[in-house]
Amino acid sequence: MIVAFTSFKLPKPITREEARAIFLSTAPTYRGVPGLFRKHYVLSEDGGTAGGVYLWNSKAEAEAMYTDAWRAFVRGKYGTDPSVTYFDSPVLVDNLSQQILSDA
Incomplete structure (x- = not known):
């Protein structure tokens, strides 16, 4: 498994509410993407x-x-x-499904 972290410095800070609206508008883009298990949108505390x-x-x-x-x-x-940074993720602890998953 691979974890990819994407980030971008915004031209001006946004609020959590603004971010939520933007994220919800783009979320459908990622449904059904081959190989994508999960995406978490993130916003820094300072926006x-x-x-x-x-x-x-x-x-x-x-x-x-x-x-x-x-x-x-x-x-x-x-x-x-x-920017996009990749990390190898050989083991995942999933407390929602009560599983420990490995790519091996």
Whole structure:
């Protein structure tokens, strides 16, 4: 499994309520994306940085999302360029399902 962390410094801070409205408007974009298990939208406490934490099946599937078109979408929505950082996640503790999952 792969965790991708995306972030972008906003041109001006936004409130939690503004972020929630924006995030809800883009959330349908991520439904049914091949290999994407979960996405968490995030906003810094000062409202100056936003992004997402994604859990992917594989890096190849994650990279298929973060295209030039996706970057342009983010730039158009938030007025700034995103960064993407990948982390390997060999084990996941899921307390909702009471499971410990491994990619092996």
